[in-house]
Amino acid sequence: EIVLTQSPATLSLSPGERATLSCRASQSVSSYLAWYQHKPGQAPRLLVYGASNRATGIPARFSGSGSGADFTLTISSLEPEDFAVYYCQQRSNWPRTFGQGTKLEIK
Amino acid sequence: EVQLLESGGALVQPGGSLRLSCAVSGFTFSDYAMTWVRQAPGKGLEWVSTIRARDSSTFYADSVKGRFTISRDNSQNTVFLQLNSLRAEDTAIYYCAKGGYITYYECWGQGTLVTVSS
Numbered sequence: 001e002i003v004l005t006q007s008p009a010t011l012s013l014s015p016g017e018r019a020t021l022s023c024r025a026s027q028s029v030s031s032y033l034a035w036y037q038h039k040p041g042q043a044p045r046l047l048v049y050g051a052s053n054r055a056t057g058i059p060a061r062f063s064g065s066g067s068g069a070d071f072t073l074t075i076s077s078l079e080p081e082d083f084a085v086y087y088c089q090q091r092s093n094w095p096r097t098f099g100q101g102t103k104l105e106i107k
Numbered sequence: 108e109v110q111l112l113e114s115g116g117a118l119v120q121p122g123g124s125l126r127l128s129c130a131v132s133g134f135t136f137s138d139y140a141m142t143w144v145r146q147a148p149g150k151g152l153e154w155v156s157t158i159r160a161r162d163s164s165t166f167y168a169d170s171v172k173g174r175f176t177i178s179r180d181n182s183q184n185t186v187f188l189q190l191n192s193l194r195a196e197d198t199a200i201y202y203c204a205k206g207g208y209i210t211y212y213e214c215w216g217q218g219t220l221v222t223v224s225s
Contacts, residue, residue, distance in 0.1 A: 091207070
């Protein structure tokens with residue numbers, strides 16, 4: 001099973017600041033990695049797929065990078081609605097796995 | 108507009124069974140794999156099961172293999188998850204999602220709550 005480790009567990013920032021979230025895989029997943037945003041009481045939302053492709057309707061301030069085993073989600077300038085939990089997920093191997101999540105909270 | 112609507116969540120005793128449904132609209136259901144993902148209280152997302160579109164082949168997490176069964180009815184645009192031999196650790200919100208075989212989870216439902224407790 002591929003283990004995805006996200007860091008940090010919690011990130012405290014202010015609106016307007018830049019957020020950098022990390023996801024590291026226990027083995028290479030090539031570019032088969034996605035990022036999701038999840039707010040309490042809501043459905044999760046696909047943000048980035050294939051490591052660096054923004055999903056439909058996702059603002060340009062969200063960007064993904066990386067390949068192999070190291071990936072990054074960057075939010076260039078935080079908006080109030082961006083504070084949520086973010087998960088990475090791989091589809092390279094079965095079983096599909098998620099990282100444990102990074103909680104992005106308002107400082 | 109793509110919509111996924113889960114139903115069937117309930118309070119059930121350990122060892123009991125439940126059948127979850129996810130009715131979809133807004134896309135050609137028979138063309139897409141479908142997936143169930145769960146979130147236990149205070150925990151992260153956990154992939155549970157995927158059913159392929161083309162041949163309905165199925166995939167399961169080890170934690171549910173042999174107890175849960177995923178199926179689909181393309182005439183009803185619905186995917187199901189049969190939960191048997193339920194345990195306390197199966198308590199979670201269960202989400203259905205579009206995709207998951209060669210794609211990612213493009214759209215998600217709002218979830219249905221399953222509580223396993225005596």
